[in-house]
Amino acid sequence: SNGKYTGGGEENQDHVTSCGMYGVVDHEGVYIPSIVDLEDTGKLLIEDIVAADIKQVLLRVASIQNGTDEETETRLLGLPSDTVESFRAFHHPGRLPAFIWLHACSGIEERILKGFRAALGSSVIVVGGSSADDGEMNSDHYFWLASNKSSSPAAFECIKGRLAISYSVCYPSVQTYFSFWSGYYPTAITGRITSMNGPREIATIDGEEAISVYNKWTGGILGEKGVSSAEEKVIIAESVPQPLGKQLGINFNQEPYYQLIHPIITKEGAVSIAVNLTVGDEITLMHGTEGSLRTRIGRMANHIVKKKYNNFQTDVQGALMIYCGGVA
Helix, strand or coil: CCCCCCCCCHHHHHHCCCCCCCCCCCCCCEEEEEEEECCCCCHHHHHHHHHHHHHHHHHHHHHHHCCCCHHHHHHHHCCCHHHHHHHHHHCCCCCCCCEEEEEECCCCHHHHHHHHHHHHCCCCEEEEEECCCCCCCCCCCCECCEECCCCCCCCEECCECCCEEEEEEEECCCCCCCCCCCCCEEEEEEEEEEEECCCCEEEEECCEEHHHHHHHHCCCCCHHHHCCCCCCEECHHHHCCCCEEEEEEECCCCCEEEEEECCCEEECCEEECCCCCCCCCEEEEEECCHHHHHHHHHHHHHHHHHHHHHHCCCCCCCCCCCCCCCCC
16 A cells, blocks of 8 residues: 555655455355465475365355355345355356456465466466565565454454465456466567576576676666676566566457566576576567556456457446556
């Protein structure tokens, strides 16, 4: 919230505690939250543990669909008969969720998504993002506040400094449509990764130090930070207008689409990033303007309404939007 919604004036912001939450009112929908603590899990097991947790959630969903979940049946007793009939018709056995709402800790997102695919297949949409750090780009600290599995009054759990994910399996009673647009465009500048210091640190591009190549590509956007140094320097603010991208495929308009790669930290000529890459990957310099980044949500909403309007059975009820914190 950047201190705009907590009250107390700017001079007191350091002493203000605030909490952000979201909720859904949808009597005919089903939304089941879960938290998975992954702190003491070996990285090779993360995919299996996430998949196992999702399967447990799906067992609860199956009991709801089959009319044997006591909590849901109790709730339905207080609703009008036509609402109950609609609920039964909509939540038939075997129905997959419309989407998963995910909040993942940074560093293991790829394994988490593999766990979702293992349990649900590749047809279920996953939306959301990764948790923020403590403001110092320190990957050892994660902050969480998310709904627990419990339905008790203590239904919130704060996990600090631990690897974890929170997610919700979502079966809204309304139609849902999705759109993604980064607000960035590819340039003609490309290179190939020739060495890595681990999956999230680019050492060299086309045989040269990664930081020197990136600074050259961007016309010196990093200034003094673009020079190789043993000192760790945070460069995410400078890299926001011109991140890197990796082409993932071709979209329905027959245009290439890209995975965004934000350079975050530089040290000794290498560049730390927030996604896993490998030697041999081709990367492209991307470009965005303040205007394109400010207006992308409006463009996405307009795109969905224009493209899908004939499919809507009712007027648009609302939207759930995710905007990158680094870009903001």
